[in-house]
Amino acid sequence: MSNEYAKPLPKITKLTKPFWDHAKAGRVAVQLCRDCGDVRFPPSPVCPRCLSDNQGWRVTQGRGTLESWVEFHRAYWNGFADDLPYRVCLVRLYEGPVFVSNLVGPSDHSKLGAPVRAVFEAVTDEITLPKFELTGE
């Protein structure tokens, strides 16, 4: 499967690996400062609030609100050409951090603040991408 996948894949580093391990298991995780409780994504080598090295991960509910969305009509990578136009959303997770992802499923009711939930798409043996759909609530 990975030989055929033509879209960009994340570069997995020591810092980002826990996020991708959680995603593969169907969870959206954000980095957590074990000293001051700050949460963020993407992860940082030290806590931007208290500068601590003591960083872990918190599994989120995988739910949040729609903060904005766009529709790509141009493919900046050939692997996206067949998907045009495709939708990208900005989600604020209930735990706080904002996350860029794809909006999948019906989108007729897209509006600022609409509730969304994560769905998971395994794109290679190693990588699962969290995407979001409107809950319709």
Added chain:
Amino acid sequence: MHDLASFKDQIAVIGVGNTRYGNFPDADEYGLAAQAFRNAIDDCGINKNNIDGLLVCRIPYYARMGEVLGIDPRWTLTLPPHGRMSGMGIIEAAQALATGQAKYVALMYANIGRSRRVNYGGDENPSTWDPWGFTSPGAAHAMMFRRHMELYGTTTRQLAEVSVAVRYHATLNPDAVMRNPITIEDHESARFITAPLRLLDYCLINDGAVCIILTTKDRAQDAAKRPVMISGFGCRDSFTQSAISNFDMDFWYPAIQQAGVEARAMAGVGHDDIDALMCYDNFSPTVLFSLEGLGFCEKGESGNYVEGGTLQLGGKLPVNTDGGHLSNSYMQGWALNVEAVRQLRGECGARQVKDCEVVQYVQSTPCTRSIIYTRG
């Protein structure tokens, strides 16, 4: 500690120069920058060997630039190729002059992005969000404009007013790249790039170069033309939410507001004194965000404010009278600062703002800067 107000009118622009903007596959940054430098030297009439400060931006190697120009400066600074360095560079050079580190600074900018097919997205610009296909500064601005539409009811027809006004100015500028007039309907029927933004919301990538020569107030009296003074500036960076580059949840409002307040206070001017605004228009929504941040209208009201030709020559606040990034060239703010100088000198012909005495420059980006220029 220095009081910033003590810098008011201490540093002058004495020379400006640029190349034509277009597709020049046989040129490189050094050759283009040298042309712009020669034009700026001719413009101010000083001996090029008096230049003892060199600032280069989007030019690969400062030392090669000095070699090409035959200059061994006392003060040199290199800025990265990001599209927000012009305001930072001008303010840095002004401070180097004010503290006696140099007597004459040449600021050089060159871009060869058109002939080399730079598109500012995809693998050129890797980010965390590539796996989801989110890339390019234009998409980040589309994401902001969608939020603005949702929060305030701003429409794409209102956004079109920006592109239409700036294009109208380009029709009056014989050197502008895109000179055919456009209408709101043309904007609305242009193809989407990243919806809600369309082709006419995007800047024009071209090859070209710009040079600006600064010196101190006293030395400026010997230049060929009447100097233009740097009367005020304001600065504010927004780095704590940089994971989505070129994006801000609040349209950089607090940063633009602070930079504007500082610049106006230093220059001692109010909104009504500002005869023209040179506004970083990498994408048309940036102009709306800038108008709100600077306080030309209330937050969320920029759509209404720009309706009916507000930004056109003869309107309440002429914006980007050279055609800006949208219809002249994406010279990353450098050419807009040159246009501010030419307006204050009264050199702008058909696009001249009448009785132009105060011009404000603003770049609303993660490094927000505003500069207020006045006649010397």
